[in-house]
Amino acid sequence: MPFRHLPRRALGFFPTPIVELSRLSEYLGGPKILMKRDDQTGLALGGNKTRKLEFLIAEALRQNCDCVITAGAAQSNHCRQTAAAAAMVGLECHLVLGGTPPEQINGNLLLDELLGAQIHWTGADRKGEQLGAIASQLHAQGKRPYLIPYGGSNALGAVGFVAAMAELQQQLLDMEQSVDAIVFASSSGGTQAGLTVGQSLLAMDVELVGIRIDKDDKEQLSYNEQLAELATSTAQILQRSNCHFQPSDFRVETAYLGAGYGIVGELERSAINLVSQTEGILLDPVYTGRAMGGLLDLLQTRHFHPQQTVLFWHTGGLPALFEPALSLKRE
Numbered sequence: 001m002p003f004r005h006l007p008r009r010a011l012g013f014f015p016t017p018i019v020e021l022s023r024l025s026e027y028l029g030g031p032k033i034l035m036k037r038d039d040q041t042g043l044a045l046g047g048n049k050t051r052k053l054e055f056l057i058a059e060a061l062r063q064n065c066d067c068v069i070t071a072g073a074a075q076s077n078h079c080r081q082t083a084a085a086a087a088m089v090g091l092e093c094h095l096v097l098g099g100t101p102p103e104q105i106n107g108n109l110l111l112d113e114l115l116g117a118q119i120h121w122t123g124a125d126r127k128g129e130q131l132g133a134i135a136s137q138l139h140a141q142g143k144r145p146y147l148i149p150y151g152g153s154n155a156l157g158a159v160g161f162v163a164a165m166a167e168l169q170q171q172l173l174d175m176e177q178s179v180d181a182i183v184f185a186s187s188s189g190g191t192q193a194g195l196t197v198g199q200s201l202l203a204m205d206v207e208l209v210g211i212r213i214d215k216d217d218k219e220q221l222s223y224n225e226q227l228a229e230l231a232t233s234t235a236q237i238l239q240r241s242n243c244h245f246q247p248s249d250f251r252v253e254t255a256y257l258g259a260g261y262g263i264v265g266e267l268e269r270s271a272i273n274l275v276s277q278t279e280g281i282l283l284d285p286v287y288t289g290r291a292m293g294g295l296l297d298l299l300q301t302r303h304f305h306p307q308q309t310v311l312f313w314h315t316g317g318l319p320a321l322f323e324p325a326l327s328l329k330r331e
Contacts, residue, residue: 002201002238003159007058011085012041012050015167018175018311023278028299030306034179035281036168039288039316044084044111047077047316051160052152052190053085059156060091060146067092069135070148071128073262074099075286075326077317078151078188080108083115093117094138094145096131098124107323151188155233161194162201162238168311169202179206181304184313185291186210186252189223191315193230196250200235200243211294212254213287214261224250256294262286262326267293269328284317285326291315 017040021033041050060068068086072079072095079095086093095117097109105113112119122130128150138145149157172178186192192210199208216223224247231250235243258265268289275281275292283289295312304310320326 002240003055003163005239006055006156006159006237007062008054009058009061009089011054011057011088012043012046014041015171016040018168018171021275021279021281021312024275027274027278028296031299031304032309034177034309034311036311036313039282039314039318041316043081043088044115045080045316045319047081048191048313049078049081049152049316050085051164052157053081053148053160055156055159056146056148056152057085057089057091060148061089063144063146065091065144065146067094067138067143067145068148069094069096069131069138069145070152071096071098071122071131071150073097074102075108075262075320075323077108077284077287077320079117080111080115080319082148082152083112083117086117087115091146092143094120094134096120096122096128096134098122098127104324107319107321107326109323111319149188151190153188153190153193153230155230155237158190158194158197158230158234159238161191162198162234165195165198165202165204169204178309179311180308181207181209182311182313183209183211183291183295183298185213185287185315187213187287189227189230191313192250192252193227193234196227196231196245197234197238197243200245201238201240208251209298210250210252211256211291212252213257213290215257222247224248224252227252253294253298256290256297258290264289264326264328267297271296272328281314282318282321283314284320285328286320287317288314
């Protein structure tokens with residue numbers, strides 16, 4: 001595979017299982033639904049960011065860094081997994097989190113502290129706007145920080161999902177199974193960009209459908225333009241300089257944003273309750289709950305034919321279920 005020349009540090013349990021959601025499919029009247037269980041990656045309660053971190057942490061070690069620094073929201077799954085990965089390999093971890101210190105510590109934030117992460121609160125900035133400034137402070141203290149972007153979503157991190165597509169392709173071959181579409185949460189972009197590069201390099205005939213979790217920031221590039229740039233950069237570090245991606249190469253569903261990032265509505269509540277009560281599988285209120293809610297709506301509006309097979313990529317995030325601010329209770 002094209003990523004084998006890159007350093008990689010094993011952090012999780014791979015391949016993650018693929019399971020059939022037969023009771024959910026029966027309830028919906030089709031189609032066949034499979035789930036890729038990246039909530040089972042094993043790193044501090046699992047999640048898909050472990051895939052990106054295997055390449056990012058390996059690069060930090062290659063550069064002889066003594067700490068890593070990354071950013072996210074207060075309940076960031078990426079930050080929790082980064083803290084766990086840093087603890088595994090003996091690196092200090094600095095997390096740049098949006099918001100202010102809460103009175104009670106729950107969910108991912110509780111795990112961040114248990115894992116020994118040093119937390120820097122940055123108010124309204126939750127997407128790494130202050131990463132560079134805090135990295136400079138660490139440099140001034142004599143540290144050698146390795147900067148991991150928001151969501152781990154740079155070209156090197158996205159390679160983790162090129163590898164994930166190779167993993168999925170082999171599993172489907174072993175199962176003598178094919179899928180028509182893969183549906184997943186799309187937020188910082190690395191997952192969708194990596195899957196798209198993997199799909200292209202492996203010549204997989206499957207539709208990739210990203211369910212947008214967060215509204216676009218007021219930036220020069222649209223989200224699809226950002227995905228195209230990231231995917232092209234990912235292909236380049238995989239020595240595929242002739243691969244160029246366009247915004248039109250990405251299907252991103254934006255109809256399920258509700259009231260915004262991390263605000264739980266009826267879409268997420270219904271999806272989480274339905275999947276837990278039909279399959280005994282838990283989804284989180286921010287990412288997989290919203291993405292599954294989007295998938296259920298697409299199924300009900302017949303965007304997929306009942307005879308098709310759809311794979312839902314469970315990206316993890318379960319600790320957020322225990323954060324009262326993300327309560328699933330109806331008002």
